[in-house]
Amino acid sequence: MSALPNIVDIDTQLATQSPQEILRYALETFDNIAISFSGAEDVVLIDMAAKIRPDLQVFSLDTGRLHAQTYRFIEAVRKHYRIDIDIVMPEASKVEQLVKAKGLFSFYEDDHKECCGVRKIAPLRKQLLTVDAWITGQRRDQSPGTRAAVPVIQDDKAFARPDDSLTKFNPLANWTSKQVWDYIRDNNVPYNELHDQGFVSIGCEPCTRPTGPGQHEREGRWWWEEATKKECGLHAVNIAK
């Protein structure tokens, strides 16, 4: 599958459209496309997509450290929508090496990058080699500092096969958490029971905690670290002369 004609132009067109319209475009443009489902409120993508195309490809990254509630939820979603969900696991030898060298909770001492690299990113990379496009639940409001520029469609150069292209869709980019939850309630979408226990953002059990009123959802993840700063962006800055 080759790159789309002009991602920037398509992004401009799609940016004003609803998540359902963006999903329809994605699912009708690409045959070999998969939804990445984290076991949290990104379930709305499955609900929307199932109404457009029943033969959905969905995968979930099983880091081995998810909450029991999340495993139950993934199973409930599988049954509810009658879909296959590929459970993607890290390479056992890599996890063993990490645990042997640094223990089971290295992320509290270093940071989450090494563990996430082994348990999430390496398996995700392998999975994405098998598709032409993927769909995520990434939203701009999840981390205002770093996600100010989440486009609805991206040419994903980081995960593309060598000498090939991969397209990434973020249909919820412009939705707020409230819009997602309104959709869940209005459409009786099943949701992870952890949300009723104060978890806004849900990731691995050791790296996720409930957040209180007024706290940003990012404060519920890797709270012992400073929010990740990416410094590779290129932005002209207006300097007062």
Add this chain to the structure above:
Amino acid sequence: MKITMVKKVFADGSPCKKCGEVEEKMRAAGQLQRIDRVVIADEANDQSEGMLLAAEHNIDRAPFFIVERDGQQTEIYTVYFRFVKEVLDSETSEEEEIAEIMNDNDLDFL
């Protein structure tokens, strides 16, 4: 083939850490001599050559590499390990590649 590397300087004049790291890696691997030109994208000056090249090619990150081959479409690489593999025909380790992916992309939603 002509290769241009565009690296960034922050608006306050400080160098971009990642650009420096990439340059250092390339120096250590003897790859720097394959680069024909190094151009600066000065965030304080949107008319600097690097910023103009970034705008022309719709690039919003640095460093990046412009690869021009006779009779072929110009290619832009923003991911260092892809540039190394696909243009310089060299290898990088999986650990390095994953570290680059994690450093440059917001994957906290996963």
